[in-house]
Amino acid sequence: MSKAVNRARRTLNETPADLLVGSIGKIFEEAYGITEAELYQVDYRLSELLPLTEGDSIRDAGHPAWRAFDHQVPLLVDGTAWVPVSMRGERRGVLRLAPVADDPAVLSELADVATALAHELAAVSPGTDVYRVARRSQRLTLAAEMQWDLLPGRSRIRPSFSLAGQLEPAYAVRGDSFDWADDGQRLWLSTINGTGEGVAASLLTSLATHALRNARRAGLGLGDQAALADQAIYDEYRGKRHLSVLLMELDLRSGTMSVVDAGSPRLILLRGGEVTEQPLEAQFPLGMFEATDYHEQTLTLERGDRLFVVSDGVVEATGKNVRYGETALDRFLRRTGPMEPLDAVRSLIGDLRAFVAGDLVDDAVVVCLDWTGPQA
The missing domain is CATH 3.30.450.40 (GAF domain)
Known part of the structure; x- marks a missing residue:
């Protein structure tokens, strides 16, 4: 050097x-x-x-x-x-x-x-x-300021995976969010489909994110992480507020993924050029009822698999009184195969903006995960 x-x-x-x-x-x-x-x-x-x-x-x-x-x-x-x-x-x-x-x-x-x-x-x-x-071309809303400060970053690369996420509308996002962490052997990923408006939505998402981090850092399993966050939200709002979240834990040595679907965003698999929405066991959103039990289910990834997690704001995006919809989403996701995860996320968000001819009205979160296989 x-x-x-x-x-x-x-x-x-x-x-x-x-x-x-x-x-x-x-x-x-x-x-x-x-x-x-x-x-x-x-x-x-x-x-x-x-x-x-x-x-x-x-x-x-x-x-x-x-x-x-x-x-x-x-x-x-x-x-x-x-x-x-x-x-x-x-x-x-x-x-x-x-x-x-x-x-x-x-x-x-x-x-x-x-x-x-x-x-x-x-x-x-x-x-x-x-x-x-x-790095801002316009003022962030207070809710958006809170949401961006909550994120772990926007992209992450390790030998066994690549990961990226994006929030939209970027300068006025309210409750949608994502979080991740890894320890070299496991990757944890949560994607939140928020509810509510303004600061109230950001406060709810912030509570859920910190509760999930607290449970994860205490070494709890995925189902118990969901249960702890569920109880924290219920204790605060007594069932009047709740939110949907998808929790995933990927074993970086085997490609085995544990999933908890708490009324969650969609999980979509891109494998060999084919797009399939993964069937998940739907469970109650966090904070809806007191002392809810959550159960994990298991998926097995193959080398080269790409996963997308998208919130309702993606599919429900409307332009000229027409929904973006599942068909357009599947067609676009197929085209992202050669792209890096951040480029794929950015391209999808750009396609949504073009479809609605401007910024999205409702919150949307897109997360892309590439599994490249176990590494020495």
Whole structure:
């Protein structure tokens, strides 16, 4: 590793949170003669790349910035480099650097620094608003602010799986949400089809998410996780409020998946180009009754399987008095086979926006999981 990369990494660790890009910009200038350095972050809707300090947003899908973001490779065009800023599968945006020499070794070193920047952005973001503010093209509603802060991220990659999720309408989402965690041997995934309006919906989803995390971190099984969250919601609302959730636990060594369907979103399997909705044992939504018991059922995944979890807001999306519906959804999901999970999720949301000719009215959540098989 070059001295410039090592120096950039040390500088990122020592620089104040709001000055990260400027600090590595100085190192780029000294080491590579680069005089322009700007961070473009992807916005909440996954539709724009927004500059941290100045300049216009980038929307054109054919722009080199989007090609670098989509394919996760640095691109050099007319002396300007567009370098992905990503870590562990979480795509934050791209760096614009100029002028850059046409040298693969230099591009590789710039990519290493961009990855270090992504890690540092993840570390400092809880303590500063600089980067959150810069990646929104409009104001978030209070409910949406609560929902986005609740998420574990938007995408995740490990040797045995790839995972991505998205909320819509991004700037005004209320109750739909998702959560995930893994420990190297198991992956836990919950997808919530929220109910209600505004902050009340976000509060209900937040209670459910934290109750499920509390049960999961206590080492409880999937059925007991659902039961604990169910009781927490019932104790608070006494049956007047409830919500649907799909809980999944995937054994990363075998591909065996345990599922609890608590009035849940749809679970759809894409295998060998065929789309099938998985039959699940429907159980009561969380919080509907006191002391409900929940039972797990088991599915077995094969290498190359792709799972989608979609809430009612996807199928029920309406444009010109016509529902998007299951047929359109199945047809579109078949076309996502070659895409990475985040690209598949973004494409489906984009298709929904095009169908309704604007932002969705009702909440929609889409989660995509690829199972690539057990790894050493």
